[in-house]
Amino acid sequence: MARVLLVDDDREMRVLTGTVLKLAGHEIMEAGDGEAALELLERERPDLILLDIMMPGMDGWEVCRTIKADENLKDIPVAMLSVKYGKEDIEKSLRFGAEIHITKPFNKDFLLETVENLLAGKA
Numbered sequence: 001m002a003r004v005l006l007v008d009d010d011r012e013m014r015v016l017t018g019t020v021l022k023l024a025g026h027e028i029m030e031a032g033d034g035e036a037a038l039e040l041l042e043r044e045r046p047d048l049i050l051l052d053i054m055m056p057g058m059d060g061w062e063v064c065r066t067i068k069a070d071e072n073l074k075d076i077p078v079a080m081l082s083v084k085y086g087k088e089d090i091e092k093s094l095r096f097g098a099e100i101h102i103t104k105p106f107n108k109d110f111l112l113e114t115v116e117n118l119l120a121g122k123a
Contacts, residue, residue, distance in 0.1 A: 001025045001026055001027060002026050002027070002046075002047035002048060002115075002119050003026070003027045003028075003029060003044075003045075003046040003047050003048075004021055004026050004027070004028055004029070004046055004047065004048045004049070004050060004115070005029045005030070005031065005037065005040065005041070005044075005046040005048070005049045005050070006018055006021075006028060006029070006030050006031070006050050007030075007031045007032075007033070007034065007036075007037040007049065007050065007051045007052060007055075007060065007063065008032070008050075008051075008052040008055070008081070009032055009033055009052065009054075009055040009056060010052070011032070013052070013104070014030050014032075017050060017081070017111070018030065020108050020111060020112065021112075021115065024112050024115075026115070029044060029046055033055050033056060033057055033058070034055055034057060034058030034059065034060065034062065034063035035057055035058055037049075037051070037063055038058075038063065038066060038067075041067070041073055045072075045073075045076070046076060047076070047077075047119055048076065048077050048078075048079070048115060048118055048119055049067065049076055049077070049078045049079070050079050050081045050102075050115075051063060051064055051078055051079065051080055051081065051098070052080075052081055052082055053080055053082040053084050053089070053093070054082065054083070054084065060080060060082065061080075061092060061093065061096045062096075064078050064080065064093070064096045064097050064098050065096045065097060067097070068096070068097030074097075077099045077118040077119070078097060078098045078099060079098060079099060079100045079101075079102055079114060079115075079118060080093040080098045080100070080101045080102065081102045081104060081106065082101070082102075082103065082104060083103070083104045084103075085103040089101070099118055100114060100118070102114060
């Protein structure tokens with residue numbers, strides 16, 4: 001069982017994604033925006049972060065860049081989970097430090113396989 005931080009301003013998406021991961025045995029932490037995620041990361045250390053891109057205030061790319069610039073957090077795998085699917089969007093996610101870019105709506109089995117691979121150190 002891993003601790004996964006879900007960061008998404010869409011509550012329904014957090015519930016859906018969280019349910020999929022909980023049924024697979026993972027513990028879920030949630031944040032509704034980038035600032036809340038960074039505040040939570042000051043107190044908690046998840047094993048994996050699933051991060052939306054389009055959020056009010058600080059977008060997911062900036063949150064990812066901030067996480068990867070922090071010595072205490074940089075080793076936590078980050079998967080961008082977004083409706084943005086263009087080549088430029090995917091390249092930007094990887095350039096900002098994410099291990100993978102997953103497009104919403106996602107396939108449940110693909111999400112679970114990706115989470116397991118990231119937790120096992122296979123990007």
